[in-house]
Amino acid sequence: MTAQELLTVRDLAAGYGAVPVLRDVDLTIHAGTIVAVVGANGAGKTTLLRTLCGMVPASAGQVVLAGADLRGVPVEEVVRRGMAHVPEGRGVIGELTVHENLRLGGLWRRDRADAARALDEVYQLFEPLARRRRWHGHQLSGGERQMLALGRALVARPRLLLLDEPSLGLAPRVITQIMALLRRLRDETGLTVLLVEQNVHGALSVADEAVVMSLGRIVVRAPAARLRDDESLRHHYLGF
Structure with a gap:
């Protein structure tokens, strides 16, 4: 792990009972960045966040936050170590x-x-x-x-904020405010954000990097601006 790496995920697998969802997920997140996770419904985005914070047990792989392995750590202890999760539906x-x-x-x-x-x-x-x-x-x-x-x-x-579908059901004006707030928190406090979002345009407008998931795997990782501006890449992986 380099000095700038906050979260390192290696060969992560997880699911619900006998149903596998995540397969061989590798991901590195650097401190002070916003990483957007995008992809079709059912791609495994929400399960990824739930597994990282301990709500869904990993069946294989590693989740390392600031050098400490989080596999098997209770959810409340994960929060103490610096990871906070805002679930879809807000809670x-x-x-x-x-x-x-x-x-x-x-x-x-x-x-x-x-x-x-x-x-x-x-x-x-x-x-x-x-x-x-x-x-x-x-x-x-x-x-x-x-x-x-x-x-x-x-x-x-938190050092790392896991944010699941913050724009769901909100008016466009409010979505713009939420995205601007995330950018402000990154710039002013150094907060690191892993953002799962169906509103791809909004997510890519605020993110530093983008991760595309498909069928439980990460299939693309690129600068958010590249994914936003590359029409062929967007069309192939995101359908627009």
Whole structure:
């Protein structure tokens, strides 16, 4: 592992019961970059994120974060080591207030003072949440729920953020805001992001690198700008 490598995945395989999904996945992610994972439905993108964070057990291979092997490590310990996962559907608890949802992101942290600072930073980052901190999750708009899910992950101060379909069901204006926020977090805080996204244009507009998955394997890895601008490559692997 070089000094710049944050995540290294080698020969990763995983699935659900007897059904294999991921096969021989190799991936390296450098610190301070956004990597977009794109591909058709059923390609294995969501399973990749779930396996990296420990929600789905790997059947083979290695997942190494900052030099530490994560295979077999409980999900809560993966978070402590610096990886946070925002699942598809956002996972906001509707019965809890905005503030209570955000506090969940830092409950495990021993440094209570810094956890409180991180929560304040999220309120500064997402002004609508600051205004609605006493609202319950079910009272928020789709865009606000996505902000809340992102904010809860950021309270944990992750080194690597796994983000699954953040644009799902959102208006184009909100999608643009979310993508701009990811770029800002990368530039200002050095946050590293692994972004799974069906909105290929949006993902490629913000990513440094792009990974194309097909049938549980990575079939292309290239600079995001190259995939965005190469019509033949897009057409062959993404169908447009």
